[in-house]
Amino acid sequence: MSAKILLALDHIEGIASLPVYAQHGGYAVLKKVLSDISPQQVVEEVKISGLRGRGGAGFPTGLKWSFLARPEGVPRYLVCNADESEPGTFKDRYLMERNPHLMIEGMIISSYGLGANTAYIYIRGEYFYIARILEKAIKEAYAAGYLGKNILNSGFDLDLHVHVGAGAYICGEETALLESLEGKRGNPRIKPPFPAVQGLYNCPTVVNNSETLAAVVPILDKGGAAYAAIGIGKSTGTKLISASGHINRPGVYEIELGIPVEEFIYSDEYCGGIRNGKKLKAVVAGGSSVPILPADLILKTAEGAPRLMSYESLAEGGFQTGTMMGSGGFIVMDEDTSIVKNLYTFARFYHHESCGQCSPCREGTGWMERILHKILDGHGSITDIDLLWDIQKNIDGKTICPLGEAAAWPVASAIRHFRSEFEEYVLNPHLIEDVKHYYRLQTT
Amino acid sequence: MHNMNETNMTSQSQLQFSEARMAEIRELLTHYPENQSRSALIPILHMAQSDFGGWLSVPVMDYVASVLNLLPIQVYEVASFYSMFNLKPVGNYLIEVCRTSSCWLCGAEDITAHLENKLGIKVGQTTADGLFTLKAVECLGSCGTAPMMQVGANYYENLTISKVDSILEELKKENKYSRYC
Numbered sequence: 001m002s003a004k005i006l007l008a009l010d011h012i013e014g015i016a017s018l019p020v021y022a023q024h025g026g027y028a029v030l031k032k033v034l035s036d037i038s039p040q041q042v043v044e045e046v047k048i049s050g051l052r053g054r055g056g057a058g059f060p061t062g063l064k065w066s067f068l069a070r071p072e073g074v075p076r077y078l079v080c081n082a083d084e085s086e087p088g089t090f091k092d093r094y095l096m097e098r099n100p101h102l103m104i105e106g107m108i109i110s111s112y113g114l115g116a117n118t119a120y121i122y123i124r125g126e127y128f129y130i131a132r133i134l135e136k137a138i139k140e141a142y143a144a145g146y147l148g149k150n151i152l153n154s155g156f157d158l159d160l161h162v163h164v165g166a167g168a169y170i171c172g173e174e175t176a177l178l179e180s181l182e183g184k185r186g187n188p189r190i191k192p193p194f195p196a197v198q199g200l201y202n203c204p205t206v207v208n209n210s211e212t213l214a215a216v217v218p219i220l221d222k223g224g225a226a227y228a229a230i231g232i233g234k235s236t237g238t239k240l241i242s243a244s245g246h247i248n249r250p251g252v253y254e255i256e257l258g259i260p261v262e263e264f265i266y267s268d269e270y271c272g273g274i275r276n277g278k279k280l281k282a283v284v285a286g287g288s289s290v291p292i293l294p295a296d297l298i299l300k301t302a303e304g305a306p307r308l309m310s311y312e313s314l315a316e317g318g319f320q321t322g323t324m325m326g327s328g329g330f331i332v333m334d335e336d337t338s339i340v341k342n343l344y345t346f347a348r349f350y351h352h353e354s355c356g357q358c359s360p361c362r363e364g365t366g367w368m369e370r371i372l373h374k375i376l377d378g379h380g381s382i383t384d385i386d387l388l389w390d391i392q393k394n395i396d397g398k399t400i401c402p403l404g405e406a407a408a409w410p411v412a413s414a415i416r417h418f419r420s421e422f423e424e425y426v427l428n429p430h431l432i433e434d435v436k437h438y439y440r441l442q443t444t
Numbered sequence: 445m446h447n448m449n450e451t452n453m454t455s456q457s458q459l460q461f462s463e464a465r466m467a468e469i470r471e472l473l474t475h476y477p478e479n480q481s482r483s484a485l486i487p488i489l490h491m492a493q494s495d496f497g498g499w500l501s502v503p504v505m506d507y508v509a510s511v512l513n514l515l516p517i518q519v520y521e522v523a524s525f526y527s528m529f530n531l532k533p534v535g536n537y538l539i540e541v542c543r544t545s546s547c548w549l550c551g552a553e554d555i556t557a558h559l560e561n562k563l564g565i566k567v568g569q570t571t572a573d574g575l576f577t578l579k580a581v582e583c584l585g586s587c588g589t590a591p592m593m594q595v596g597a598n599y600y601e602n603l604t605i606s607k608v609d610s611i612l613e614e615l616k617k618e619n620k621y622s623r624y625c
């Protein structure tokens with residue numbers, strides 16, 4: 001069964017406009033919160049809900065909010081992370097494009113809970129047209145008195161602005177995002193201090209993903225406990241999954257956390273199975289950064305239990321046999337896919353996106369890209385595979401921000417699970433002509 | 445000739461945002477605390493790139509520095525960091541084809557090869573008439589509608605060869621520099 005909470009209204013004509021959103025109950029939760037609920041209770045409900053950050057790290061949102069420093073006379077900020085640049089991820093775009101007011105309402109409620117009087121939506125530059133949609137919706141919200149001074153006579157003030165980036169995956173990392181929002185290069189900061197203490201303009205700041213902030217509306221609507229009743233264990237609520245690759249029905253799906261991976265891939269409600277009747281070869285389950293898993297390990301854990309779409313089940317087995325939920329970017333590969341070539345597109349990506357501050361990341365990502373290129377060119381050797389393994393190991397854990405790990409894990413997991421394919425490429429370079437094939441366009 | 449260069453060939457003293465743009469910039473500056481106007485740099489660089497020929501020449505960046513009262517280096521270091529800022533002239537239409545995993549899995553290489561053929565240029569080049577520049581880019585958040593490309597601010601998704609052909613035809617007919625902001 002699909003659980004529609006965030007996407008409950010996405011099919012409604014004109015839902016992006018405030019009057020239609022309001023007709024379907026929009027801003028009713030904000031009204032209730034501002035009249036009946038204290039800011040502390042907002043934070044408390046979010047804690048009870050068990051909501052975990054949907055941007056990739058899965059950190060409990062209520063806990064993060066409780067860390068926010070509250071020194072007297074210092075402004076606090078809420079920043080929505082709409083940078084969405086993790087390959088395979090396109091859910092925030094869908095959410096903001098279809099139903100911008102849901103996220104905006106969530107941001108107003110969250111700002112009230114955090115005591116922030118200014119909030120920003122940092123959106124990737126390529127999403128210009130969505131920035132326009134958001135700006136229009138924000139204008140409507142100001143006109144209706146949901147933003148600005150003394151919102152709905154509550155005494156609470158909030159200004160909300162859209163800030164457009166300019167193309168840099170690293171600006172999705174929260175401290176790089178804050179640098180960028182301050183008009184600088186997107187170089188991640190060394191933590192601590194964490195943004196909750198010293199964030200935007202050195203003031204206490206909460207950075208949350210678009211989907212996380214949207215989920216605050218249903219949580220305050222039905223209560224944290226009702227939200228926590230959805231899902232499984234510590235994976236509460238629903239999650240937007242961006243499904244792409246060799247499947248019959250690519251798209252954004254809202255799932256109740258805990259459904260079997262097998263159901264997600266093969267049910268007609270979701271991915272609808274592998275296209276052209278092919279077999280499943282591998283899945284990258286949570287965006288480019290998480291370990292790739294072969295078909296058997298994504299469908300079942302090493303112990304043989306069905307693998308579920310939950311933070312815990314996807315991670316079961318650690319890096320030896322498991323993966324991660326990440327951003328929910330679910331990339332499916334059929335039996336003909338060249339794992340080496342797919343890895344090369346990732347390695348090239350991370351090399352392109354490294355900010356260059358740390359040598360292991362700056363040099364290692366380029367090195368890995370060049371070695372993979374060499375292998376795909378038919379000039380690889382067995383020692384190159386070992387060298388790749390060494391390089392990724394020397395990045396992992398030795399950098400300022402997690403982009404280093406994000407670049408290392410795909411390499412490590414591809415070699416761990418598909419080493420024989422790498423070997424085949426280097427031992428039989430003449431075979432590469434056959435396997436070098438790229439994916440043909442669907443002719444239908 | 446290359447109309448892409450038109451604005452940038454005007455001398456620096458003529459570089460000037462329109463009054464409407466200046467009003468937009470004044471409004472933009474109200475988004476940030478008074479002593480934090482540097483925050484407006486990236487949005488203003490987008491405007492400059494859009495208004496002054498699709499790329500950021502040194503005189504354009506110096507002009508932006510003067511508008512925000514920044515050192516030129518503070519503008520250069522930002523402009524050179526972000527992939528959407530072009531530090532060299534580009535064609536009227538910047539065609540950006542996504543090359544990352546999901547798009548590759550769905551045939552992006554066929555799209556790129558077709559564009560190269562059709563336009564008679566390689567990735568990274570501009571057609572002789574200055575109309576098209578072809579670029580390969582990283583994931584644009586359109587993986588479920590792969591393969592895809594972006595031209596100016598527009599997303600073109602679920603591409604096929606014939607779809608690409610008709611998009612090119614339309615752009616040629618329109619033949620005007622596409623502002624994206």
Ligand SMILES: Cc1cc2nc3c(=O)[nH]c(=O)nc-3n(C[C@H](O)[C@H](O)[C@H](O)COP(=O)(O)O)c2cc1C
Nearest residue numbers: 053054055081083084085172173174208209212402
């Ligand atoms: C390289 C890198 C890229 C990231 N990109 C994004 C992103 O595009 N969107 C996002 O919400 N979080 C991204 N994150 C995670 C953020 O740093 C941060 O954890 C998140 O925005 C917190 O919000 P959440 O707790 O609601 O998930 C990225 C992290 C790293 C290291």
Ligand code: SF4
Nearest residue numbers: 355357358361399401
């Ligand atoms: S790990 Fe890479 S992206 Fe992150 S700060 Fe270091 S060099 Fe920059």
Ligand code: FES
Nearest residue numbers: 542547584586587
């Ligand atoms: S991989 Fe091409 S848009 Fe995401």
